[in-house]
Amino acid sequence: MTSTGDRPDCLALVANPAAGGGLGRRLAERVARRLSVLMPGTRIRTLLSRSWADAERLLSEEVGRSRESPAPGSRALVVMGGDGMAHLGLNAVAGTPVPLGVIPAGTGNDFCRGAGLPGRIPAALEAIASGRSGSVDLARVSGTVRTRDGLREGSRWVGSVVSSGYDARVNRGVNELKLRLGPPSYAYVALRELSRFAPLDYRIEVDGRVRELEAMLIAVGNGGWIGGGMQICPGADITDGRLDVTIIHPCSRATLVRALSSVYTGGFVRLPFVERLRARTVTVDGEGLAAMADGEDLGRVPLRIECRPGALRLMGAGARRGPRAAKH
Incomplete structure (x- = not known):
């Protein structure tokens, strides 16, 4: 509103x-x-x-x-x-x-x-x-999260996307660069990380439904963008009371490289190994996973992510709303 x-x-x-x-x-x-x-x-x-x-x-x-x-x-x-x-x-x-x-x-x-x-x-x-x-809306993330005193049990608010797989490793790699140049830095680190990346074991709960699966990444978005304009959750709307979930199932490195070429337009979601969901609450867990959000270290899994409608009063809201991408 x-x-x-x-x-x-x-x-x-x-x-x-x-x-x-x-x-x-x-x-x-x-x-x-x-x-x-x-x-x-x-x-x-x-x-x-x-x-x-x-x-x-x-x-x-x-x-x-x-x-x-x-x-x-x-x-x-x-x-x-x-x-x-x-x-x-x-x-x-x-x-x-x-x-x-x-x-x-x-x-x-x-x-x-x-x-x-x-x-x-x-x-x-x-x-x-x-x-x-x-x-x-904002996403409320509960679990072992980053605080001023280090990792502690608690919660944090997230405006954009919670990343936990390949996308999180790219984000962390960019943060470690001495010189950060926005999108070119993400492209460089994305290719570097891909050479040593393998599918991850996830356990997720989406509105009460539990699944165990392998995936390259599972991104849970309040907003839809990461990495300076990558549309990892295309069409995400921060006023609809829902989280948008993007799952990239296991695929070859060459296939993932081709998918990354269309991540700035959101066109990668039409590929057969990409699954999209919408939910009010998502729990992400898995072996050795660490999460990033809003470009920063967020915490360690398991993490419970819940959409909180209308949690933020934002000045200038509605100043520029682009067309939403189609849902698939």
Whole structure:
């Protein structure tokens, strides 16, 4: 649901200075000045994070201040960076009345794609300043998940996709590169990982139905994109109250390479070894599997993934919604 309302009295802009190869640091103050022009009467505070843990702390403190405000909606939170910052932002505000804005300044920006938000900074600022906001779904992931103190039993919110197979290994390999160039980095690591990859043993539960199978990957999406524009769950809609599940069954490496060539268009889902499901709740388990989500380490299986409709109030929602891919 999208609505137009009053602008907040106070807005905290939390930026990752390292995002986009330093783009975040260079643009943070400029972005704050532009928001001040677009949102007269709104007080803008700019905060630069020093690390993942520092960003998480800053966001938590800002949400705490918002909860103490006498009027709901009088404060808002905006993050600037890549999918990692979007992930931290939505984890800070999910389930609260605090609205979140996202300014894409990373190399992937897949959450913005899935949410229909503008992919360029000027348009993102206009959308945030418009006063338009909407409720969108999130995935709630429970199990052994990453926290500031390491892996702990708990839960995290996910905006895009939970990856656990070949896709997760590619994501992790890209994160380990000293120089990250967005989609070209994913293509390079995808080919490198493929040379040593074998099908994985999965145990999954989809809305109560248990299956044991081998697969190259099982991706569970709230949104549909990973890796800077790869449509691993084409047509995923973050307002439909469902998770989209993509299973790539065992195939030869050469066949998978051909499939990867159409992952940016989503056309690979028409191949006979690709299965697609929709569900409210999915549990992923298997031998030696580790999960990634929103471009970051998520945790260790088993993980329970549940769609939570309307868990996030998103500033600028509905600004740009592309056509949904057909379901198969």
